[in-house]
Amino acid sequence: ETGVTQTPRHLVMGMTNKKSLKCEQHLGHNAMYWYKQSAKKPLELMFVYSLEERVENNSVPSRFSPECPNSSHLFLHLHTLQPEDSALYLCASSQVWGRANTGELFFGEGSRLTVL
Amino acid sequence: DAKTTQPPSMDCAEGRAANLPCNHSTISGNEYVYWYRQIHSQGPQYIIHGLKNNETNEMASLIITEDRKSSTLILPHATLRDTAVYYCIVRVGRDSGAGSYQLTFGKGTKLSVIP
Numbered sequence: 001e002t003g004v005t006q007t008p009r010h011l012v013m014g015m016t017n018k019k020s021l022k023c024e025q026h027l028g029h030n031a032m033y034w035y036k037q038s039a040k041k042p043l044e045l046m047f048v049y050s051l052e053e054r055v056e057n058n059s060v061p062s063r064f065s066p067e068c069p070n071s072s073h074l075f076l077h078l079h080t081l082q083p084e085d086s087a088l089y090l091c092a093s094s095q096v097w098g099r100a101n102t103g104e105l106f107f108g109e110g111s112r113l114t115v116l
Numbered sequence: 117d118a119k120t121t122q123p124p125s126m127d128c129a130e131g132r133a134a135n136l137p138c139n140h141s142t143i144s145g146n147e148y149v150y151w152y153r154q155i156h157s158q159g160p161q162y163i164i165h166g167l168k169n170n171e172t173n174e175m176a177s178l179i180i181t182e183d184r185k186s187s188t189l190i191l192p193h194a195t196l197r198d199t200a201v202y203y204c205i206v207r208v209g210r211d212s213g214a215g216s217y218q219l220t221f222g223k224g225t226k227l228s229v230i231p
Binding site: 107 | 148150152157158159160161162165205207208218219220221222223224
């Protein structure tokens with residue numbers, strides 16, 4: 001138990017569906033992240049929210065839409081995905097001190113997405 | 117952030133020390149060395165980090181060479197549960213005042229602990 005909870009753990013969706021991934025952290029952190037891990041590839045950073053503001057967006061297609069309503073919750077809204085978007089989506093949180101990120105990330109278990 | 121080089125895989129006998137090397141020859145003076153691991157189908161787990169002194173916690177020890185161009189993560193008594201991919205990452209730390217949030221994961225070292 002890392003203090004970061006992701007739901008659902010597994011999701012199968014068609015290319016025309018709209019679904020959302022949810023992440024909740026119980027650690028009192030003020031930064032949250034979405035990472036993507038495709039088969040046999042390193043983790044790729046997608047989005048970062050710090051103090052509820054998006055601070056990084058690593059050229060992610062618009063079919064992925066993040067939302068951070070408060071410092072404890074992070075969503076990834078999915079629509080018109082492609083089969084190549086099938087991957088493990090990982091949420092993480094960390095504490096930001098002043099303007100500096102600590103580098104110590106706490107990850108959830110991930111949501112395994114399959115796009116048919 | 118500086119790049120790192122790790123062997124793709126290693127084996128270790130259960131109960132023995134696992135020594136995982138990492139080269140980071142282009143590391144800058146304000147960059148820390150971080151280690152994470154990822155057990156199959158789980159999220160990565162933070163292990164330890166350091167700047168230039170050796171560090172130890174309940175999970176592992178981190179030995180950083182004097183020139184800081186390489187480091188070794190040591191699991192003193194490896195168990196089957198330590199089988200995982202281990203990632204060595206260098207980046208600016210909390211004291212830098214910098215705003216970078218990027219933690220770049222490479223391919224890591226797949227450690228197999230053998231009974």
